[in-house]
Amino acid sequence: MKKTLRYNYRLNPTPEQEAKLIEFGATARGIWNLLLSETMRRYEFDTTFLFYKDMASLLKELKAFEEFAWIKAFDSAAAQQVARDLETALKNAFSKGRLQHFPKHKVSYKQKKLHNDSFRAVNNSNCIRIENGAISIPKVGKVPIILHRDLMSQIKTVTIQYRHGKWECSITQEVECKTALRVLNSITGFDINSKQTVVGSNGFTADNPKFLKRSKEKLTHLQRQLARRNKGSNRWQKTKQRINKLHGKISRQRLDFAHQISRQITNETDILVFEDLNIKAMQQFNGSMVADNVMGLITQLSKYKAELKGKLYHEIGRFEKSTGICSECDQQHALSLNERYFTCTACNTYQSRDLSAAKSIAKTGELDLVATGIVARVMPTSQQKSIIKMKVFELSKLVEGSEKKEAA
Ligand SMILES: [Zn+2]
Structure with a gap:
């Protein structure tokens, strides 16, 4: 490909x-x-x-x-x-x-x-x-x-x-692209929360960087300044130019950050599971995420980087609940937006909201991929077993299209 x-x-x-x-x-x-x-x-x-x-x-x-x-x-x-x-x-x-x-x-x-x-x-x-x-x-x-x-x-x-x-x-x-990996050694789910932080079920975290926030504050400041000036005047032109320049800087900073994160993510894991961000934005963020879509950029870039490396990128389906699910026993909890940690009412496990969400995304993704026959779980070799408790999958032949032809 x-x-x-x-x-x-x-x-x-x-x-x-x-x-x-x-x-x-x-x-x-x-x-x-x-x-x-x-x-x-x-x-x-x-x-x-x-x-x-x-x-x-x-x-x-x-x-x-x-x-x-x-x-x-x-x-x-x-x-x-x-x-x-x-x-x-x-x-x-x-x-x-x-x-x-x-x-x-x-x-x-x-x-x-x-x-x-x-x-x-x-x-x-x-x-x-x-x-x-x-x-x-x-x-x-x-x-x-x-x-x-x-x-x-x-x-x-x-x-x-x-x-x-x-x-x-x-x-x-x-x-x-590299040929698709036959053996996929790890699966990681990624949760993107309302504070625009990426949290992976493998413990990965990345915050929305401060320099972006600072640039954006500067932008709001300049936009206010522009509104005060006489449209078309010299001073207005000057501010307009500075805004234009800053827009360029912000878009370069965003892209750079998104590349960095997606490179790290795709290096660390073989199967990446994300949520459909369009749906998530509708559910939680009231469109605030659409306006400044660094996170959307990260998912896009992760997708192509994964494909280049022969790895698997998967987006879980619509309206799949991920927050407030206990990562130990799957008990569901209704959490308010500012509850960052919670204790499971069933098994008493104290956990981070984001990490448990990421784990639940990984779980849903795994179920999806196995159910649709894209991957199959296999026993890890003794060598793989020794490195923590690793999940190993094998890419099924189904995705390559040869079986489809036979069936038709
Ligand atoms: Zn529990």
Whole structure:
């Protein structure tokens, strides 16, 4: 199985290159708007849409005309990419079970004389390369890049955008996952509580970091300051810029923290069990978690990291109760939000609310996985036995799809 990974890098374009990048961003937006208008016109005419093929040939035709010279000046693979993206957006808007709306015309927002447009170049026949600290982008040239981490495989696409006051490129690469582990040596449940702390049934804990809290306090402060200033004034602009910068910092801090935690979690255990956070947010946090979703990010990243390592990620089903269940005897207790510890009414075990919740999540996850035949419990070898009381599972063949075919 292959997975597409995305990494962001900082770019330091020269003034000429910067002008080109701004122009190309605007061109990509222009092409999107043009193709969308054409599609809508076509729809009004005969209720059909333009598909990628139609769009691509339309672009080809337009290039011949003087007034569309701006399309000709653009990287043609990047132009086709816009058409592909639009087709995807159209398809998504009309497929069932999706919440996407009909695509809209793109508007550009100016920040510090620069626009927030973006465009995506495709690596056809190795035209995008990183050499000597610069990335070669078609029709732009060799743009200096800060390669803070090495590439893992060949570049697929590069998206270039001006964000939070800096030039960034987001590089996608295809990476081969490790083959699924046959023997899974441990299962851990993770509870995420209202204080945004992750607690694992193996004793792992990670707090929502203080630096994030501090940055957020600063943000509220600046937002209040902005409200006091005259909209559009110099001082207003200044505060606006600081807010924008801070947003960038917060999102980098969040991502960094989420990567750290998910790396640690996926290193320590072979089967990871989480709760469905959307459901949990509805039950407990009244949406406060949705606004600042560090924890959601951790589950997302843990999922892909687990898959890369050939491990198992599982989310337990809806409305599964996890808090207030005794980890020794499964007695249920109704706890109020501020009761962090409780004593079991049946067996008198004094326990942490979060740890027992994590244990109960691990238990539910194990039942799920065994019941659906994804894993089977096996006897640990004597070597495994000696390391605490370890649970060992074997991946069943069922998930590989061969049995499904036979049954059908
Ligand atoms: Zn008990």
